[in-house]
Amino acid sequence: MEAQNLLSGFFPNYKIPLTRTSKKPFSCSLPSNPSFHSLLQSHNCVSFKTHYSPCFKGSLKKIFFCVNASENAVLEEKDYKRPQVVKRKKLAVFVSGGGSNFKSIHDACFEGLVHGDIVVLVTNKPDCGGAEYAKNKEIPVVLFPRTKDATDGLSPSDLVAALRSLEVDFILLAGYLKLIPAELIRAYPRSILNIHPSLLPAFGGKGYYGMKVHKAVIASGARYSGPTIHFVDEHYDTGRILAQRVVPVLANDTAEELAARVLHEEHQLYVEVTAALCEERLIWREDGVPLIQNRGNPNEYS
Numbered sequence: 001m002e003a004q005n006l007l008s009g010f011f012p013n014y015k016i017p018l019t020r021t022s023k024k025p026f027s028c029s030l031p032s033n034p035s036f037h038s039l040l041q042s043h044n045c046v047s048f049k050t051h052y053s054p055c056f057k058g059s060l061k062k063i064f065f066c067v068n069a070s071e072n073a074v075l076e077e078k079d080y081k082r083p084q085v086v087k088r089k090k091l092a093v094f095v096s097g098g099g100s101n102f103k104s105i106h107d108a109c110f111e112g113l114v115h116g117d118i119v120v121l122v123t124n125k126p127d128c129g130g131a132e133y134a135k136n137k138e139i140p141v142v143l144f145p146r147t148k149d150a151t152d153g154l155s156p157s158d159l160v161a162a163l164r165s166l167e168v169d170f171i172l173l174a175g176y177l178k179l180i181p182a183e184l185i186r187a188y189p190r191s192i193l194n195i196h197p198s199l200l201p202a203f204g205g206k207g208y209y210g211m212k213v214h215k216a217v218i219a220s221g222a223r224y225s226g227p228t229i230h231f232v233d234e235h236y237d238t239g240r241i242l243a244q245r246v247v248p249v250l251a252n253d254t255a256e257e258l259a260a261r262v263l264h265e266e267h268q269l270y271v272e273v274t275a276a277l278c279e280e281r282l283i284w285r286e287d288g289v290p291l292i293q294n295r296g297n298p299n300e301y302s
């Protein structure tokens, strides 16, 4: 029965035929209380306690569970839906300032909320708060771009080579204030995200960053604002929108008060989106709009 309970989380429609088998099962060295999770862990992945495990894609031919000394539960390959295992992703984060979004994502990776790791921090400001945090966490820091004032910065081709050598899967811009060149965008198609502190397409584009955005929102009389996460294309803030959250703009809001309200939502939204990215829960609608598959209900998208 134990195996049945254990597997019901992963194979809801499958009833294990508890049969005595004369076949000599290959030795299954599962712990006394066989845990599918530890089996998954051994594959350097995590399982999700939902009715499906998006994280286990293997060539498991048969799973022998030692229910007890006399019986073995046998899952025949034909009988179960092959679960999907997703490899842990490697992330590059780009910052220019304090890096609170970077820190939120780093914490989420450490806590297991994001199935990924930040393997490099890229910045144009080597002394910024985000770079200091990265150094304290022993995350490599790379200077980009190369300018006349930053001759030790990387060229676009050198940056692509460095990211490739680190096997980076996705790039997350988080308060990075320089234009990402076409060469990097071509190297990482549909793999670069940015967070912007307004409801794009409003209040975006060249000149719209940091407090400038919030001041413009307040001056416009807009009643709502909020963060947008979008894919990065060759222009500022014009890439495909992936996720947004809405916050009220209060009548007596200062730019700082609005910024703080938006930033709070940014931290949560970027972690949720990065988690979906790392679990490969993104799909592209036929009209080119990206959607996120709901972790608990794979038939639901947002």
Ligand SMILES: Nc1nc2c(c(=O)[nH]1)N[C@@H](CN(C=O)c1ccc(C(=O)N[C@@H](CCC(=O)O)C(=O)O)cc1)CN2
Pocket: 173, 176, 177, 178, 179, 180, 181, 194, 195, 196, 197, 205, 206, 207, 208, 209, 231, 232, 233, 234, 235, 236, 237, 238, 239
């Ligand atoms: N190719 C892209 N690169 C970047 C994007 C993007 O969507 N496509 N997003 C920005 C982030 N961003 C808004 O979210 C943004 C950042 C900076 C500016 C801007 O006007 N910058 C100034 C320079 C500011 C400075 O150096 O202090 C400028 O270019 O004159 C607008 C929007 C990151 N890169």
Ligand SMILES: NCC(=O)N[C@@H]1O[C@H](COP(=O)([O-])[O-])[C@@H](O)[C@H]1O
Pocket: 095, 096, 097, 098, 099, 100, 101, 102, 130, 174, 175, 176, 195, 196, 197, 208, 209, 210, 213, 263, 266
């Ligand atoms: N147009 C880009 C832009 O304005 N990005 C904004 O810079 C801030 C960075 O904060 P952080 O460094 O604490 O994450 C965030 O509010 C982010 O939306």
